Amino acid sequence: MKRLVSLLLIGAALLPAMTGCRKGNTDTDNPNNTDTPTVTLKVWGAQDDQAMLREMCDAFAQANPDKKYNFTYGVVGEGEAKNIFLDDPDAAADVFHFANDQIADLVSAGALAQIGGTYRTAVEEENLTGAVDAAMVDGKLYAFPATADNGYFLYYNKAVFDHAPNTLAEILSLCTDGRRFAMKVSDSWYLASFFLSAGCSFSEDKKIDFNSENGVAAARAINALCRDPRFVNFGAEYDPSIIAGFGDGSVIAAVSGTWNAEKIASEIGAENLGATKLPMIEIDGQEVQMIGFAGYKLVGVNAGSRSPEDAVKLAAWLTNEENQLKRLRERSMAPANKNAAADPAVMENPALAALSEQMPHAVSQNNVPASYWTAAEGFGTDLAAGNVPDDALQGKLDVLTETVNNPIG
Amino acid sequence: MRLRKNLTRILIYALLTALAVIWLIPIFFLIVHSFRAEPGAAIRYLFPKTYTWNNYVRLFTDTELFNFPRWYLNTLVVSVASCFLSTLYVLMISYAFSRLRFRGRNAMMRAGLILNMFPGFMAMIAVYFILKAVGLTQSLLALVLVYSGSAALTYYVAKGFFDTIPLALDEAATIDGASKSTIFWRITLPLSKPIVVYTVLMSFMAPWMDFIFASVIMKDNYENYTVALGLFQMITRENIYDYFTVFCAGAVVVAIPIALLFLFMQKYYVEGVTGGAVKG
Amino acid sequence: MADLDYLASSGPRRAWIRFTRSVKSLPGRVGGWIGGLPRRLGGMFRSLLGAVISVGLIFIRGDWATRLSFGIMGFGCLRRGRIGRGLIYLFTQIAFWYFFFTFGVGWLALMPTLGKVAQGEVWNEEKGIFEYARGDNSMLVLLYGIVTLIIILLYVCIYFSSIRVCYDAECRARRAERIPTLGDEIAALRDRDFHKTLLFLPVLAVVIFTVLPLIFMISLSFTNYDRFHMPPGNLFTWVGWENFRAIFGLGGNALLGNTFRSILSWTLVWAFFATVTNYALGMILAIFINHRGIRFKKFFRTVFVTTIAIPQFVSLMFMRNLLADNGLVNVFLTQMGWVDAPIRFLTDGNIARITVILVNMWVGIPYSMLITTGILLNIPADLYEASRIDGAGPVKQFTTITLPYVLFVTTPYLITQFVGNINNFNVIWLLTGGGPMTGEYYQGGRTDLLVTWLYRITTGEQNYKLASVIGIITFAVCAAFSLIVYSRSGSAKEGKFL
Structure with missing residues (x-):
């Protein structure tokens, strides 16, 4: 009896092995069967966007009645898209949303289908230049811009500030009685702002020059800020901390992105929610505008898609003017489409207005090397601890630059 | 003398109470905050301003974003199945190593011991593609196979336990004409309740704890998530403000069955693990 | 059971001596094991050759x-x-x-x-x-x-x-x-x-x-x-062998070599402290609970066991929230006026290292308490009786009977725990994520273990070649360690190295 059970188990384990191999083979034999009327497409989007995504896809199916579309949906947020995609490109979506800082890795892994011809012309004509640049690698277009909302700016409490603060000194001057200004310098995304403001850059060939004189000046400015009791870094749990800080008045201004707008508003009241571009900061005795990252959400097409034609068509549909407006209305995401970006709804939303105000002072993340993020986080965390002497900065920046520019692998 | 004895006793009571409080504080706050009405993850006061059942209600009704009931069920199914399979594996392998003598036994035992040191998640990519080759990825069955597969190597506690059962019993049965299979099923297993319970407990808990393997295997298949994976989605940057208290409620709901199981089976757990891990 | 007889008849001292001796002979055993390798490999090769030849003979005969x-x-x-x-x-x-x-x-x-x-x-x-x-x-x-x-x-x-x-x-x-x-x-x-x-x-x-x-x-x-x-x-x-050269700092990147050494040594330090604290304090806790005259034994045991029942990822994520710079623990401490600035439990390198060990105690002590409880109940009561007649006090009894006995029977458990802690991904990853990160390490943080470092390197920057080298080294460290301990020739021959 028990033997029988175990035999059955073995059989059960082996059977799919045989059939599984067979199936795999026939699938690869004819990868593009575009002639068949039924097309199955897998689409990835963030979890909170699922409902909206379904509506967009259903509308696409209705607009293209010549084929029968069969959509499957996967919950993969823009931030995780690269990792989950590259784990198994074969099982990944045909059409997927991702944050533009992942484009270089995705392209170098051969994951994204290049976009050309009329699609490319349309993207270039209809979208903001920054967004188009963000979807390009080496002059080739690899994705469709969907939103232009992945950046950071300054939130402030209108109950404390009677007008939008313009300089860091101004903010700090109001930080009295335990009220503080928050920015997570131990996060490499925010940290870059100081170096960019001081004139450092991420070059085209994915190198940084943070150990230059300008870089050291920027690091000194960070150091000074970290030692200031009116400033707070909130190492762990940054986002919940600033929201709570706004709530109890211990934070009056903080650098963050659009995802916190509603939450801060619910703590201090929508009438008190102020948002504006990043402040001016004094670096090496000079007041300069703080520069941020301009991030975009893009829609890409899997290079291994079995229905590439339909996948590209769907990706273009998901990012057309109408759907970008839909994202703006339903999810408060700033559009990358020129016409949609001119919609009054953008300026009515304080966070999106601040984002577009920051836009002229923002750089694309495309040139940021993948080796930057963890290495810079380490550097920022060291500084945030507030015990690095100024004369040690040059050495630390040399190490950082070396690690980022010459990663192992 | 009596005074000194009483003094030690009081000291011990004080110490035990203090430790018990320390151990219970996080659990206490977890429960308290699962009833908090105000949203947010970093609040500046110890106790909620208002209490509500709403987080628990949301957990089971607000399923559009987080299908907790479904994930809970998934985890339960995976737990029960993998617990059955792992227990079978562990008992079979440990019984063979403990009671049977055959060629290559020592070498196999040593190999098992070493292989158990292999950091499991280094294996994930390979396991994923092996499962894919047989068409099993993103399914609950895949999770069951993976969890029980890694459990097979944790045989040493059970082996230690079997070692403590007197061989004379086997010998007597053999003289009476019982086959080795009969001895295993009819004699040894009925005597091994503690270790069976111990193994069942440990393998039942694994799917509730793991999230790395589950995330690699499930990827974008939201429907087949386990609770660990699902609860994680609640505390991402975008969700933590609205869902932190729901996360706490979910944690409590997850902990309840395991806690009950543990409290009732505690006696066997102690017997199993002391009989197994330390003797032999 | 033979061990028990041995203990009872020849006194716990003997057990203690055996324990220390086996620790002292560790280096010798390592050497022996490595020295024996060529012989064993040769033997394997010979038996393989023999198998082929015998099959060849079958063809002839x-x-x-x-x-x-x-x-x-x-x-x-x-x-x-x-x-x-x-x-x-x-x-x-x-x-x-x-x-x-x-x-x-x-x-x-x-x-x-x-x-x-x-x-x-x-x-x-x-x-x-x-x-x-x-x-x-x-x-x-x-x-x-x-x-x-x-x-x-x-x-x-x-x-x-x-x-x-x-x-x-x-x-x-x-x-x-x-x-x-x-x-x-x-x-x-x-x-x-x-x-x-x-x-x-x-x-x-x-x-x-x-x-x-x-x-x-x-x-x-x-x-x-x-x-x-x-x-x-x-x-x-x-x-x-290029990747192996790189990780030992021979590939021109000194930072990587340094990071590897620092993380390896912290991993060993962590494994040592995590194991010893859990073990020792778990034992003491069990002794207190089982102390004669203490009532509510079951109640106390249940309290501590409750923590086992809560899935680790839940309790650890929650602890991370409690211990954040702005978390409830710091709120409490500042409100009570005990500290001026929040204690940076998870964001200061040294404090974070202590925090993870402390939190790990919270997680692990109940387990070792349970195990020790079982053992304590097994110590023959007449041992204590005899020593009391000899005039031994509680402290003396502890050092001469309880400790050697428990140590002796739990040595295998201790080893398993040590190796388990080297690979203890969950506690570190969920609590600190390996952080606080530092510019002095290559893509690493102060509380990173080899396994968490490896995980970050694979998921963050897809550096599989480097990660697999780290994985192999971790594996080798653990395997070598346990082989040495378990290859105590005597017990291996009896077929019960555990």
């Missing part, structure tokens, strides 16, 4: 049916009436060659290069899109190549044994002995060969889910699989 079995597996068995076994062999042969030609040979052919054809891009004017021709996927080539090799190895084993079985059938036939039927063999699986029945499934599972991935990982460390050689767009290939 056997009759035509046996010789035909070299070509058609199981033919000899079929001819001698062992129909069941013969058919199984024949089926195995057919299945193998089917597998080999439909699946195996293609992957195997690509193994030396790990793929030749990269993904191709073509502009399709008519459709207005770029189309992609699939290239070779180096990762799949490597994995399925290994699978194929393992199956070939298995097949060769079955092949050899089939020939032996056929020859055995021939010999029996010649001697006019009874040839076992399939029924006999199935009956044997329940009795004489019961171990085969028991071990088949677990071993299969271990081979698939542990051995195969292990071989895969070891192979990866000899390739250049990283984000510049990422499938499906790119190929990766073999690079020899």
Whole structure:
């Protein structure tokens, strides 16, 4: 009896092995069967966007009645898209949303289908230049811009500030009685702002020059800020901390992105929610505008898609003017489409207005090397601890630059 | 003398109470905050301003974003199945190593011991593609196979336990004409309740704890998530403000069955693990 | 039980002496084990050669049916009436060659290069899109190549044994002995060969889910699989020992070598403290709870056990929230006026290292408390009785009876815990994520263990080649450690190294 059970188990384990191999083979034999009327497409989007995504896809199916579309949906947020995609490109979506800082890795892994011809012309004509640049690698277009909302700016409490603060000194001057200004310098995304403001850059060939004189000046400015009791870094749990800080008045201004707008508003009241571009900061005795990252959400097409034609068509549909407006209305995401970006709804939303105000002072993340993020986080965390002497900065920046520019692998 | 004895006793009571409080504080706050009405993850006061059942209600009704009931069920199914399979594996392998003598036994035992040191998640990519080759990825069955597969190597506690059962019993049965299979099923297993319970407990808990393997295997298949994976989605940057208290409620709901199981089976757990891990 | 008798008769001192002695002899045992390696490998090689020769002899000595079995597996068995076994062999042969030609040979052919054809891009004017021709996927080539090799190895084993079985059938036939039927063999699986029945499934599972991935990982460390050689767009290939040189700082990047050394030493420090604190305090806790005259034993035990019941990831995520710079613990401490500035439990390197050890105590002490409780109940009461007559106080009793006894019986547990802590991914990752990160490490943080560092390197920057080297080293450290401890010759011979 028990033997029988175990035999059955073995059989059960082996059977799919045989059939599984067979199936795999026939699938690869004819990868593009575009002639068949039924097309199955897998689409990835963030979890909170699922409902909206379904509506967009259903509308696409209705607009293209010549084929029968069969959509499957996967919950993969823009931030995780690269990792989950590259784990198994074969099982990944045909059409997927991702944050533009992942484009270089995705392209170098051969994951994204290049976009050309009329699609490319349309993207270039209809979208903001920054967004188009963000979807390009080496002059080739690899994705469709969907939103232009992945950046950071300054939130402030209108109950404390009677007008939008313009300089860091101004903010700090109001930080009295335990009220503080928050920015997570131990996060490499925010940290870059100081170096960019001081004139450092991420070059085209994915190198940084943070150990230059300008870089050291920027690091000194960070150091000074970290030692200031009116400033707070909130190492762990940054986002919940600033929201709570706004709530109890211990934070009056903080650098963050659009995802916190509603939450801060619910703590201090929508009438008190102020948002504006990043402040001016004094670096090496000079007041300069703080520069941020301009991030975009893009829609890409899997290079291994079995229905590439339909996948590209769907990706273009998901990012057309109408759907970008839909994202703006339903999810408060700033559009990358020129016409949609001119919609009054953008300026009515304080966070999106601040984002577009920051836009002229923002750089694309495309040139940021993948080796930057963890290495810079380490550097920022060291500084945030507030015990690095100024004369040690040059050495630390040399190490950082070396690690980022010459990663192992 | 009596005074000194009483003094030690009081000291011990004080110490035990203090430790018990320390151990219970996080659990206490977890429960308290699962009833908090105000949203947010970093609040500046110890106790909620208002209490509500709403987080628990949301957990089971607000399923559009987080299908907790479904994930809970998934985890339960995976737990029960993998617990059955792992227990079978562990008992079979440990019984063979403990009671049977055959060629290559020592070498196999040593190999098992070493292989158990292999950091499991280094294996994930390979396991994923092996499962894919047989068409099993993103399914609950895949999770069951993976969890029980890694459990097979944790045989040493059970082996230690079997070692403590007197061989004379086997010998007597053999003289009476019982086959080795009969001895295993009819004699040894009925005597091994503690270790069976111990193994069942440990393998039942694994799917509730793991999230790395589950995330690699499930990827974008939201429907087949386990609770660990699902609860994680609640505390991402975008969700933590609205869902932190729901996360706490979910944690409590997850902990309840395991806690009950543990409290009732505690006696066997102690017997199993002391009989197994330390003797032999 | 022999150990118990030994203890009771010769006194706990002896146990203590044995314990210290076994620790002292560690280095010698390492040397012995390594020294014995060539001999053992030589032995393996000889027995392998012997097997091939004996099969060769069978070809010379056997009759035509046996010789035909070299070509058609199981033919000899079929001819001698062992129909069941013969058919199984024949089926195995057919299945193998089917597998080999439909699946195996293609992957195997690509193994030396790990793929030749990269993904191709073509502009399709008519459709207005770029189309992609699939290239070779180096990762799949490597994995399925290994699978194929393992199956070939298995097949060769079955092949050899089939020939032996056929020859055995021939010999029996010649001697006019009874040839076992399939029924006999199935009956044997329940009795004489019961171990085969028991071990088949677990071993299969271990081979698939542990051995195969292990071989895969070891192979990866000899390739250049990283984000510049990422499938499906790119190929990766073999690079020899390059990655190992890099990690020991010989590849020109001193930072990596330093980081590796720092993280390795912190991993060992962590494993030591995490193990010792849990063990010692768990023992003390158990002794207190079981102290004579203490009531509510069950209540106290239950309180501590409750923490086991809460899934670790939940309690750890919650702890992380409580211990954040702005978390409830700091709120409480500042409100009470005990501290001016929040204590940076998780964001200051040194404090974070202490925090993780403390939190780990919260997680682990209940387990060791439970185990020690069981052992304490097993200590023969007459030992205490005798020592009390000799005038020993509680402290003396503890150091001369309880401690040596518990230490002696839990040494294996202690080792398992130590190794488990080297690989303790959950506590570190969920609590600090390896952080606080520091610029002094290569992509690493102050509380990073080798395993968390490895995980970050794979998920963050897809540096699989480096991660697999770290994985191998971690594995080697753990395996060496446990082998040494368990290869205490005496217990190994008795067949009970645990």
